Amino acid sequence: MTWKRFEALRWASSFLKKYNRDENIGEILLCSRLGLTRTDLLADIREPLSDQDAAWLREHITEHALKGTPAQYMVGQTPFYGRLFKVTPDVLIPRPETEELVYRVGVWAKRFFAAGSRLSVCDIGTGSGAIAVTLALEHPxxxxxxxxxxANALVIAEENAKILGAPVLFRKGSLLEPFKGGAFDVLVSNPPYISCLEMGELSDTVKNYEPHLALFGGEDGLDFYRRILQILPAIIGSRPRILLAFEIGASQGPAVQALVEQAFPGRIENLAVEKDLSGRDRNVLAVIEKK
Structure with a gap:
């Protein structure tokens, strides 16, 4: 019997629910398989599926339900800020929450730097390159x-930049070591921030598949914030100020804010903990003045 799209999605939703998986995974997989946006998929929801497409969907839904394999890795891509980015198990899957960090960097830059400024920006721990590529395209x-x-993550990041036409300079190394002696106006980072306790509580779709190098932030999840703040004074250079923008875990707002305050007493022009669309602490942004 030939499935219509809505019948395939109804089966997928029911099967995924049975295994306590995200019931929207069927839409993600089917959109990728058919090369459609979600809007286009739903607009023609009564269109029939070919036997090959139906078999492909059943296979991948079953794999996700039973093993937890992320749908984004199965199809090799994920949307971010209106663009498609290649993803593999070598890189963290970009989350919708990180789009808010990209947006806020633009808002704060407009607020604290002169219009049209040719700002020098660095994305620390770029992974798939989603943040860096998006900033380059949104602010040419x-x-x-x-x-x-x-090195494996940088291969993916460089490929995404090439496909999307983003002029980003990529370097391999720890934190800002490859840019020693350079200076930046904006530093943005979605660093590893999962604590030891939280690592044990992660879902199998994350814990068993996404790179731990991009997840684990030390005993309390704050190691990378400390390290970045420690090296920050050396890269302010001749700039009168620097904009610092972090993504954080939902419980880390007060702690990261305190780390920034301790690192730059008397030099903070502005500092805020911003919430995501779900009302959880998600970003810490600060403008640091040069001594």
Missing amino acids: EWRVAAVDIS
Whole structure:
């Protein structure tokens, strides 16, 4: 019997629910398989599926339900800020929450730097390159660089930049070591921030598949914030100020805010903990003045 799209999605939702999985995974997989946006998929929801497409969907839904394999890795891509990014198990899957960090960097830059400024920006721990590539495309006047310690991640990031036409300078290394002696106006990072306790509580779709190098932030999850703040004074250079933008875990707002305050007493022009669309602490942004 030939399935219509809505019948396939109804089966997928029911099967996924049985295994306590996200019931929307069927839409993600089917959109990728058919090369459609969600809007286009639902607009023709009564269109029939070919036997090959139906078999492909059943196979991948079953794999996700039984093993927890992320749908994004199965199809090799994920949407971010209106663009499709290649993803593999070598990189963290970009989350919708991280789009809010990208947006806020633009808002704060507009607020604290002169209009049209050719800002120098660095994305620390770039992974798939989603943040760096998006900033470069959304703000073509900016000079964007990105760094990651993983050579495999940088291969994916460079491929995404090439496909999307983003002029990003990529370097391999730890934190800002590859740019020693350089200076930036904006530092943005979605660093590893999962604590030891939280690592044990992660879902199998994350814990068993996404790179631990991009997840684990030390005993309390704050190691990378401490390390970045420690090296920050050396890269302010001749700039009168620097914008610092972090993604954080939902419980880390007060702790990261306190780390920034301790690192730059008397030099903070502005500092805020911003919430995501779910009402959880998600970003810490600060403008640090030069001494």
